[in-house]
Amino acid sequence: MSKIGVDEFEAMAQAQLPLVAQLGISVEHLEQGRAWLRLPFSDALLRPGGTIAGPALMALADAAMYAAVLSMIGKVELAVTINLTCNFLRRPVPADVIADARILKLGKRLTFGEVTLYSEGDGDPIAHVTSTYSIPPKGDEE
Amino acid sequence: MSKIGVDEFEAMAQAQLPLVAQLGISVEHLEQGRAWLRLPFSDALLRPGGTIAGPALMALADAAMYAAVLSMIGKVELAVTINLTCNFLRRPVPADVIADARILKLGKRLTFGEVTLYSEGDGDPIAHVTSTYSIPPKGDEE
């Protein structure tokens, strides 16, 4: 069971993650070590050729990874992204994008996971992300 | 000399890259294979602890890489990001962020570069990005 609730994470994200609020990203479901988030389709996100802008996909993946981290450790506001690698695989179709994030390693200080992004209703991934989060001990400023 | 002008790139970016327009990103300077872009500081970008949101930094880096690519090949609208790896190094101070992008390899179809991000007035990088762009031949839909 997730150590943070959907409402709790969304309130936190709305307050803390400016692009999450601007892009209208919402949480579909949380489990321990797993999170599904949704980026609603909007013409405002389109690039030439109808592709959804890459940075919007990365913002979605980063938020999904954050939710998956907090699903394991609870509400820790200082968890920060150390790195994020995004591979863009296919042109998204004009539809909502679903991110499926899961934690592959929860360490004392470093957490690693992967996020797969899909266009809703289509099984082929449009992007794949790996990311490491740091959970600093109190008072630490790595 | 850059094969695309600052005004020309900014008009293209405003029209095509939705987050560039929303975040107020502008071009400082272009040379052939090199681009400097600016993300204006705004309270709206802050995360807890005063850190500028990671996705805003990635959007800046992606736009800077795009400008550096177009500085070498001119106005090619179908250039797309294949991958982007961002390492977050230091907490940005509350100031504008400058991105310095340069191309390390221009191939026939793939272009690779790196982007270093700084807080204005501070020499230490806050983030480092590497990215590969694809320039598809006409009619190709990799």
Next chain:
Amino acid sequence: MSKIGVDEFEAMAQAQLPLVAQLGISVEHLEQGRAWLRLPFSDALLRPGGTIAGPALMALADAAMYAAVLSMIGKVELAVTINLTCNFLRRPVPADVIADARILKLGKRLTFGEVTLYSEGDGDPIAHVTSTYSIPPKGDEE
């Protein structure tokens, strides 16, 4: 069904991939878009603390990705690695390492996949790799 056989791939790898031969890497199983390879444990691979050397793990992952690519396209000798991102997650125990590679996107020119590495007999991944391969058309020298 794989478009290349285990024996055929191993002969090719022995002849072409020098580290595969030196490290004694072998193929466990091939399916279309999926490959399992084995790195035999050897004291010669150890780092301080008993950790298997990172470059040996990366060589294993690269070979596994190559096998997975060829399982989809057959024996194409010019397929080359464009990039490889390796995240080291846990200290391997002193045992053989198994790589499980799968293709997430097969494009006309670019192929992307991920490889998960395990110590044999232990379900927790010790490393995670993503990689892009290029399959150049004849006569092309990207």
Next chain:
Amino acid sequence: MSKIGVDEFEAMAQAQLPLVAQLGISVEHLEQGRAWLRLPFSDALLRPGGTIAGPALMALADAAMYAAVLSMIGKVELAVTINLTCNFLRRPVPADVIADARILKLGKRLTFGEVTLYSEGDGDPIAHVTSTYSIPPKGDEE
């Protein structure tokens, strides 16, 4: 000035990094936060088309990054690679490969740097690597 000497690092690398010894990698020069290493050319490293095997280049980059880390912190045997991203840019010519590693961020626990690889006598990079090292405090087993 480097906090570890060339002879000291080479003795450590020969004893600890199995692929460094096998590949004949040596240190050209060390400064604080910077290291230049050499991979001697050998037919045994060749792939089809005359390309030096990617894993040999990654082993060189990893050793160069390790030397650059130790040039700043001295002889700390538990420094370990957290991640490594390698982008392969050009086919190496049949010549020694030089790695130029530099540290971009030295933190209390995490260190980030980049490594550029060249064929000796040629200014164009053949590969670019970014990597994060962890320096665990005593008794810690992240």
